[in-house]
Amino acid sequence: MKAIAVVPGAGVPEVVERPVPEPSSGEALVRICRVGVDGTDYEVIEGSHGGVPDGDEQLILGHEAVGIVDDPNGTTLEAGQYVVPTVRRPPAGVETNEYFERGQPDMAPDGEYVERGIVGAHGFMAEYITSPADCLVPIPEELARWGFLVEPISITEKALEHARATRSAFDWRPESALVLGNGSLGLLTVAMFTETLGYDRVYCLGRRDRPDPSIDIVERLGATYIDSRETSVPEIPAVYEPMDVVYEATGYAKHAFESIEALAPNGVAALLGVPDDWSFEISGGRLHRELVLHNKALVGSVNSNRRQFERAIDTLAALPEWVLEELVTGVYGLEALDRAFPAVTAPVPTAGSGSTTDTDDDTTIKTALEFEPI
Amino acid sequence: MKAIAVVPGAGVPEVVERPVPEPSSGEALVRICRVGVDGTDYEVIEGSHGGVPDGDEQLILGHEAVGIVDDPNGTTLEAGQYVVPTVRRPPAGVETNEYFERGQPDMAPDGEYVERGIVGAHGFMAEYITSPADCLVPIPEELARWGFLVEPISITEKALEHARATRSAFDWRPESALVLGNGSLGLLTVAMFTETLGYDRVYCLGRRDRPDPSIDIVERLGATYIDSRETSVPEIPAVYEPMDVVYEATGYAKHAFESIEALAPNGVAALLGVPDDWSFEISGGRLHRELVLHNKALVGSVNSNRRQFERAIDTLAALPEWVLEELVTGVYGLEALDRAFPAVTAPVPTAGSGSTTDTDDDTTIKTALEFEPI
Incomplete structure (x- = not known):
């Protein structure tokens, strides 16, 4: 499958090939539809915040995602259901800890969590991801196209x-x-x-x-x-x-x-x-x-928990459609990766592109990458 | 009656003569027993915080008091009952406002309150004070000698x-x-x-x-x-x-x-x-x-409300007696006014005294003035 990865502090986002992940027990396989780009992504790209998982050189980016359940894998989710993944997970090799058990991983201190696409765990800019079912928040189909806004709203x-x-x-x-x-x-x-x-x-x-x-x-x-x-x-x-x-x-x-x-x-x-x-x-x-x-x-305040994601979905439903239309200035396929990351100052090497984008671009507000049309 | 007053920024605390106040409807007359001295008193004396009531040159000091109801004046209080007065009151000429009505005068912004003994209203360092009955918090007799600690605890x-x-x-x-x-x-x-x-x-x-x-x-x-x-x-x-x-x-x-x-x-x-x-x-x-x-x-956080005074009385009851004995290093009559204000740097002109006190006095922790023995 295709994914978007970066060597933090030493590269620009690029399309890479990775094997489709296999869900473990309690996890579902999700086909990613759209992933938003935000300031944290740029900090990760620049290497000023976050970091790769142990043993990796590249990090798969993306923490603002919406996808569709491909294989519920025995969880309570249903195939075809749209979901938004939360961001924090227990550290590698750890099943859980008190913060996750309380449903408050957003309050976990350093060392008690990783953040997908930010620090210590690969993110959601990939054709498929796996995730524990309880970290996948269902979102109504009519809101799914804006689902990558749920994380920032949360x-x-x-x-x-x-x-x-x-x-x-x-x-x-x-x-x-x-x-x-x-x-x-x-x-x-x-x-x-x-x-x-x-x-x-x-x-x-x-x-x-x-x-x-x-x-x-x-x-x-x-x-x-x-x-x-x-x-x-x-x-x-x-x-x-x-x-x-x-x-x-x-x-x-x-x-x-x-x-x-x-x-x-x-x-x-x-x-x-x-x-x-x-x-x-x-x-x-x-x-x-x-x-x-x-x-x-x-x-x-940093990060957010599942309850706040659920409230964010209610908020998203209550916001006027025009705000979302005006706010999201571009949703781009992988062939236009550089347009999804307009504030990356070095050339983003995608097919047929290679243009240097302008960080002072006054027409861009919010971009997203599209892996699968909604 | 005797009271302790100061010209903020231009004098030292001195004993003055004032008429015994007369309680209005809803107010009780309280015989003051003890009044604590704290850092705010020194700021008021120096003129760096607080101020006199409109039209006055001197401020009667004192905001940490305990007294005994002298005349309930038709309120629900009983004569002989020990009480601790709260500090904030509505501004002069104002009956009440939303903060006082909610029982949260501690959250009132500038201009919506005066503070007895600190800003805009005379304090409790006097033989008698009047106060609305709902600003007088009953304290058990066995705690009354420490009652001047209720305000700081609150x-x-x-x-x-x-x-x-x-x-x-x-x-x-x-x-x-x-x-x-x-x-x-x-x-x-x-x-x-x-x-x-x-x-x-x-x-x-x-x-x-x-x-x-x-x-x-x-x-x-x-x-x-x-x-x-x-x-x-x-x-x-x-x-x-x-x-x-x-x-x-x-x-x-x-x-x-x-x-x-x-x-x-x-x-x-x-x-x-x-x-x-x-x-x-x-x-x-x-x-x-x-x-x-x-x-x-x-x-x-500044000031405190009646509910917090009530909780402070519970706390006072739960503190070991030795803490209070060690903390309160001196309770002085008016004849030893300078000893009650050891950090006043100019001479405090009381009878037979006139000594300059030492601000680096390492043996003083907390002092109080006694108007009436408990």
């Missing part, structure tokens, strides 16, 4: 669940939300705030010039676009309003700390970015005082 | 309630706790972790040389004293262990951010300090990444 489901938890000791009535970042995860989150979570006032920070398709989505959702070159994060309360929730999806480390200043009293900032090492000066005394005197909270 | 009750809330979206099983600061609030919190909250391993960071009475309390509680001059906060996981909970009670702004590095995966730091403005460099990229990849949280 990331926000988890982050906001944890953000709400931080405020659960009192009667919290949030109305305003600020999303830092107008990439695909940021835009999905803006859509969740406006369409499914009922926030009155939603803002999205970016640094794009108009006309821009991401700004169009923000504004069509009824949210307010904030240009970070005109209004810095600490200035946002004065220029717009203090925010009950900040959702950081930029990976820009200063935002993690500046978000304290963007928050309203009793607000919470959910942090999602994974920046490199970077030292900088902060107004530490003021930020510390702000956190304390105004009961503010910061909460980091 | 501060920790709230902070840890909010810290636990941040972790309520998953199955969290904390075992280790680090208290930053070996002042009276830090020591009370160490005692809560070891005696009432059942933490297996508790640590307390300070910067005192042995022999020292605060280190003695830490060690007698079975906790481990960490000298910050030998082990910095970021080094603590390697030298001791990563911490499930960090409780910051130093007001040292770097600790707010360094606490991220002291936390175990899925850990939470509760921040209590109120530092002045101060800019400094942090390893912001690494700290941001740590928050995200290890699902860590920071939560600021």
Whole structure:
């Protein structure tokens, strides 16, 4: 079968041949349909995050997938059923551990998990994968074509669940939300705030010039676009309003700390970015005082569990179709691998291509690879 | 009646004469017995935090009090009953607001509250006070002599309630706790972790040389004293262990951010300090990444509500008597006002005294003023 693999930090994604995997007991064989591409894939490609399984040089990419059950292999799944695989698995050679037993592998610390397509385990960019049946979340057929968005939505489901938890000791009535970042995860989150979570006032920070398709989505959702070159994060309360929730999806480390200043009293900032090492000066005394005197909270969030995938499928069903149509700017077959990875800076060597893609491509928001039409 | 007042930022606490207040409808008249002194009092005296009521030059100090109901004035309280007053009240001229109506004045933002003895309202260092009956929390007579510790304990009750809330979206099983600061609030919190909250391993960071009475309390509680001059906060996981909970009670702004590095995966730091403005460099990229990849949280906490005062009374009852005896190093009458405020750097002009007290006094942990013996 064909798969998309990379030598992290030393290559670009390429089509490789691999044997079709055979499901073990409790596993199903899944024919992969579509796999989304996101910022984590680029970090893995660059070698700044994640890593190959022990003994391998290449990693099969992909952690945002939707597929169709090919062989249920005696599990409770049915052949022909569309499914979305979760990402974390127990480490190689380990059956399970307390985090997986509790259904909370997203809370497992380093060494207690691998992540398919990211760290220590091959991903979903392949014609077939095998997976334990309890890591395959059924998705209705009518949503299957968008199924590769379930994983990123589940990331926000988890982050906001944890953000709400931080405020659960009192009667919290949030109305305003600020999303830092107008990439695909940021835009999905803006859509969740406006369409499914009922926030009155939603803002999205970016640094794009108009006309821009991401700004169009923000504004069509009824949210307010904030240009970070005109209004810095600490200035946002004065220029717009203090925010009950900040959702950081930029990976820009200063935002993690500046978000304290963007928050309203009793607000919470959910942090999602994974920046490199970077030292900088902060107004530490003021930020510390702000956190304390105004009961503010910061909460980091990574990965998501099956329950959050299930909620993400409900959210996906509730989002307007136009948001998904506008957000997903390209679904490409393997022959157009380079177009699925537009931010890869070196040439992606696919048949008949070889073009160098442009990382400043302003028309691409979210891409996916298609292995099998839905 | 006698009261203790100060011109914030321009004087030292002094005995003043004031008329005995008259309770309005719904208020009781309380004879004050004891009032604790804490770091916030010193910030108010220095003028770095809080402020006088509109139209006044002096503020009557005191927010950690216990008293006895003198005149119930038709409320449900009984004469002779010991009570602890809560601290926040609606702003002058305002009957109530949504935060007070919900029983959560601790979550009210600036402008929606005053704090007795701290900002905008006179405190409890007076022979008599009046207070709405629902802001007076009954305390059993056998605990009354320690009743001035209920307010500081309630501060920790709230902070840890909010810290636990941040972790309520998953199955969290904390075992280790680090208290930053070996002042009276830090020591009370160490005692809560070891005696009432059942933490297996508790640590307390300070910067005192042995022999020292605060280190003695830490060690007698079975906790481990960490000298910050030998082990910095970021080094603590390697030298001791990563911490499930960090409780910051130093007001040292770097600790707010360094606490991220002291936390175990899925850990939470509760921040209590109120530092002045101060800019400094942090390893912001690494700290941001740590928050995200290890699902860590920071939560600021200020003040406390009646429910937390009630829980604090239960906690006070459960703490070993020796902890309280060792912690409270002096209870002084008004004739020894300077000894109740040992960290006031200017001479406190009381009768027959006039000595300059030593801020590095290593034998004082917690003091209180006594207006009426219990």
